[in-house]
Amino acid sequence: MPGPDLLSSQGLRLDGRRPNELRRIRCKLGVFTQPDGSAYLEQGNTKVLAAVYGPHQAAKSKMSTEGVVVNCQYSMATFSTGERKNRPRGDRKSQEMSLHLRQALSSAIKTELYPRSQIDIYIEVLQADGAAFCASVNAATLALIDAGVPLRAYACACTSSVAWRGSQPEPLLDVGHVEEAAGGVCLTVAALPSTGSIALLEMSHRLHMDYFEVVISRAMQGCRDIEVILDKAVREHLAEGWTKQDIVTI
Amino acid sequence: MAGLLLSRTEKVYIVNGIEEDFRSDGRSNYDYRPIELETNVVSHASGSARLRLANTDILVGIKTEVDIPKPETPGLGKIEFFVDCSANATPEFEGRGGEQLANRISNILQRAYHASQAFNLKQLCIFEGKQCWKLYVDILILECGGNLCDAVSLAVKAALFTTRIPFVKAALMDGGDVDLQLSDDPFDSKPLVVGTAPLLVTLCKIGNKFVVDPSAEEEFCSIVSVVIGVSGNPAHYTTEKIENVESKFTTIGMSGVGGLVPDTLKSAISQGIVAAKCLDSALGRSLLRERQDICSYKKDSYGFLK
Numbered sequence: 001m002p003g004p005d006l007l008s009s010q011g012l013r014l015d016g017r018r019p020n021e022l023r024r025i026r027c028k029l030g031v032f033t034q035p036d037g038s039a040y041l042e043q044g045n046t047k048v049l050a051a052v053y054g055p056h057q058a059a060k061s062k063m064s065t066e067g068v069v070v071n072c073q074y075s076m077a078t079f080s081t082g083e084r085k086n087r088p089r090g091d092r093k094s095q096e097m098s099l100h101l102r103q104a105l106s107s108a109i110k111t112e113l114y115p116r117s118q119i120d121i122y123i124e125v126l127q128a129d130g131a132a133f134c135a136s137v138n139a140a141t142l143a144l145i146d147a148g149v150p151l152r153a154y155a156c157a158c159t160s161s162v163a164w165r166g167s168q169p170e171p172l173l174d175v176g177h178v179e180e181a182a183g184g185v186c187l188t189v190a191a192l193p194s195t196g197s198i199a200l201l202e203m204s205h206r207l208h209m210d211y212f213e214v215v216i217s218r219a220m221q222g223c224r225d226i227e228v229i230l231d232k233a234v235r236e237h238l239a240e241g242w243t244k245q246d247i248v249t250i
Numbered sequence: 251m252a253g254l255l256l257s258r259t260e261k262v263y264i265v266n267g268i269e270e271d272f273r274s275d276g277r278s279n280y281d282y283r284p285i286e287l288e289t290n291v292v293s294h295a296s297g298s299a300r301l302r303l304a305n306t307d308i309l310v311g312i313k314t315e316v317d318i319p320k321p322e323t324p325g326l327g328k329i330e331f332f333v334d335c336s337a338n339a340t341p342e343f344e345g346r347g348g349e350q351l352a353n354r355i356s357n358i359l360q361r362a363y364h365a366s367q368a369f370n371l372k373q374l375c376i377f378e379g380k381q382c383w384k385l386y387v388d389i390l391i392l393e394c395g396g397n398l399c400d401a402v403s404l405a406v407k408a409a410l411f412t413t414r415i416p417f418v419k420a421a422l423m424d425g426g427d428v429d430l431q432l433s434d435d436p437f438d439s440k441p442l443v444v445g446t447a448p449l450l451v452t453l454c455k456i457g458n459k460f461v462v463d464p465s466a467e468e469e470f471c472s473i474v475s476v477v478i479g480v481s482g483n484p485a486h487y488t489t490e491k492i493e494n495v496e497s498k499f500t501t502i503g504m505s506g507v508g509g510l511v512p513d514t515l516k517s518a519i520s521q522g523i524v525a526a527k528c529l530d531s532a533l534g535r536s537l538l539r540e541r542q543d544i545c546s547y548k549k550d551s552y553g554f555l556k
Binding site: 026028031032033034035038040042045047049050051053071073075077078079080081082084088089090120122124126127128129 | 292293294295298305307309311312313315332334336337338339340341344345346386388390392393394395553554555
């Protein structure tokens with residue numbers, strides 16, 4: 001269990017946030033021209049790029065007549081972490097992240113619309129400062145929207161942890177790297193907030209069953225907050241598109 | 251380049267245009283496309299730069315580590331290049347798909363930077379024979395729109411320009427160990443001297459003419475291309491008055507299936523040197539301007555949000 005130092009006596013966290021506050025999220029759709037959809041998302045100091053290719057014809061070995069195959073690759077730039085990484089991808093952690101991404105995003109994409117096809121989603125983490133997976137899911141959602149892939153709902157992800165104020169548990173929203181490294185529980189939730197369903201849930205360390213409810217509801221609240229931010233970004237991007245976009249290409 | 255399809259007529263159009271010194275985007279054979287550059291974009295790295303050349307997008311981050319110098323060069327530091335072709339650029343780079351291209355680029359850079367007089371590795375020495383700095387230059391290719399080598403070399407030089415090396419006090423202890431003392435102040439550091447660092451220029455032979463800065467379509471039409479590394483002029487990278495240093499070659503490489511007559515190679519090289527000199531002075535000017543803006547807090551960071 002983390003010590004009480006995660007919250008100051010005034011109830012502020014190490015980086016000055018209140019327990020229910022997200023870090024600042026800034027995002028942009030359509031960063032690149034070559035992919036069908038791309039997005040850039042900053043969540044505090046965590047910076048992620050996502051690119052989407054497809055839907056296109058699936059490779060023979062992967063093809064499914066049921067629905068589209070979602071192919072994800074999660075890769076971290078070698079300079080993204082405090083200590084230099086030797087390999088950007090292929091290690092166990094990034095493979096696990098790729099699987100998780102696929103799970104979270106497959107539930108959001110209307111897969112049944114494109115049988116025998118494939119959608120490639122590539123994530124590049126440029127800077128990791130806690131909750132890189134959540135930022136990846138959020139960026140991937142934006143990139144999918146930019147690519148025009150039909151979605152059931154926004155897929156948003158958020159982490160939450162728990163700190164102690166006296167003997168009362170106080171759930172923390174959107175855990176940063178320092179709080180992650182302090183060794184407390186870290187609950188990652190990827191959800192479709194508008195339908196209220198959870199697409200992926202992962203937890204590290206132990207947490208008493210009695211407190212699970214508050215922690216997960218805080219994380220779900222975070223997902224709903226993120227959905228509002230993403231929705232605003234999409235609307236702004238589209239409104240801008242009509243005035244700024246090169247009309248010749250339409 | 252990846253997934254690019256050109257019909258025969260399109261190829262003929264490009265080749266004939268270049269013959270007339272008029273390329274499909276309106277440039278002449280000696281012109282570069284517009285370049286955007288921003289430094290200090292990655293806060294976890296000691297130095298970083300993001301460069302966008304039309305739609306070629308490169309991000310470079312530099313990390314420093316303390317290492318032991320090689321026994322044959324006890325007074326020199328180390329520099330290592332690692333290129334990562336992100337799958338964001340094209341699905342072909344997924345998994346290990348981009349490794350061949352990545353190795354080719356990192357080898358060219360390694361050769362260009364290890365030429366004597368190209369980059370002063372002495373400034374990375376901490377204690378001769380015992381400790382030195384090792385620079386990890388990590389290059390991330392985010393989008394390929396042709397002419398990767400030139401863009402990468404420009405971004406690397408810009409990132410090195412912004413890299414700061416902490417001051418370290420080294421003392422020899424008993425038993426030959428070295429005791430390093432690092433200051434707590436992150437601003438207690440010195441910038442690298444990168445004036446002479448080489449730039450790469452790709453010359454693409456299309457038809458009978460050479461062009462600089464080929465786009466992806468033009469690279470597709472070319473059978474052979476020459477990459478030359480030309481060392482820079484330190485006078486462009488400092489506000490002090492110092493004497494000009496003549497640019498020198500540091501490496502030449504060829505790629506593609508075709509061959510070249512030595513005479514055409516000579517003219518290509520002189521065309522390349524002219525291009526490299528122009529690039530070098532333009533890069534130096536914009537880096538100095540950017541440094542001044544940062545010092546006077548004028549600069550807003552854009553990153554990828556622009």
